[in-house]
Amino acid sequence: MQAWPSLSDLVAELPIPPGVALGRLRHDEVPTLVRSLAAWFPDIVVGAESRHLREAFYFEQTALEGNDDPSILPIVARAAGEIVALVTFERNKDARTLTSPMGAVSPAYRGSGLGVLGYPMMERLGRAIGAELLLVYVTLKAPHEQKLAERSGFRLAGIIPGHDRDMVRPGEIRRVYEAVYVKLLGDAALVEAPAMEALTPTTRRLFELLSASPGSDSPRG
Known part of the structure; x- marks a missing residue:
C-alpha cells in the first residue's frame, strides 16, 4: 500500500461547506480536540470510539501533521480557526483494507454537509493508497448511517451481535449490534468465492442472501 496522500488531492472538488477547511490534525490541537469530542458525544466514554478521548492515542498511534508512518490518519474540519469535525481512517497494509473508526461533527455544524463527506473521502483515500x-x-440505533453507507455504494456484509459497547441509556452500558458494510475497490475477478459444499446449510443461506442483496458485488461459486 502507498503512503498517506496529499490532503489537497484527497479533498479536491468535494462539496466542502463555505468557511470550512479540511486539514491534518496538528500536535497542538490534540488537547482541544479531546475536550470537544467529550462535549459533542458524551456517550463515547465506552467502546471502541473511546480511544479518541485519550490524548496518548493521537500522539502514539495516529499520523499527525508531519508524520505519515502510523496506520491511523486523523483529518479535521476547521471553521474560524476551530475544529468542528473529525474523521479517522485506519489502514491495514497486509490485508490492503481501509476502515473508518470514527466520524464526529460539532452540533453547531450538523446539517451543514460535513457529515456526508466521510464516504467519498474514504473511497478517494482508499484508491490513493x-x-x-x-x-x-x-x-x-437509527437508520441514518445505514442509508448513508448504502447510498455511497457500500453493501451490507453482515450484522454482528454484541460487536461493541455503548451507553444505551444514561449510566447503562450494554453490548450492541452493529452492521458491517463493505465496498470492493480491487478487481472482483480476483476474489475467491467459497465452494458451496464447504458451507453449512446455515452459512450457505446467509451467503446466498447477502450475495443477492441490492448492490452486491460478491462473486458466486
Whole structure:
C-alpha cells in the first residue's frame, strides 16, 4: 500500500461547506480536540470510539501533521480557526483494507454537509493508497448511517451481535449490534468465492442472501 496522500488531492472538488477547511490534525490541537469530542458525544466514554478521548492515542498511534508512518490518519474540519469535525481512517497494509473508526461533527455544524463527506473521502483515500476493500461498522440505533453507507455504494456484509459497547441509556452500558458494510475497490475477478459444499446449510443461506442483496458485488461459486 502507498503512503498517506496529499490532503489537497484527497479533498479536491468535494462539496466542502463555505468557511470550512479540511486539514491534518496538528500536535497542538490534540488537547482541544479531546475536550470537544467529550462535549459533542458524551456517550463515547465506552467502546471502541473511546480511544479518541485519550490524548496518548493521537500522539502514539495516529499520523499527525508531519508524520505519515502510523496506520491511523486523523483529518479535521476547521471553521474560524476551530475544529468542528473529525474523521479517522485506519489502514491495514497486509490485508490492503481501509476502515473508518470514527466520524464526529460539532452540533453547531450538523446539517451543514460535513457529515456526508466521510464516504467519498474514504473511497478517494482508499484508491490513493492502494486499498482493495473498504470496511465500516455502522450503528443500528437509527437508520441514518445505514442509508448513508448504502447510498455511497457500500453493501451490507453482515450484522454482528454484541460487536461493541455503548451507553444505551444514561449510566447503562450494554453490548450492541452493529452492521458491517463493505465496498470492493480491487478487481472482483480476483476474489475467491467459497465452494458451496464447504458451507453449512446455515452459512450457505446467509451467503446466498447477502450475495443477492441490492448492490452486491460478491462473486458466486
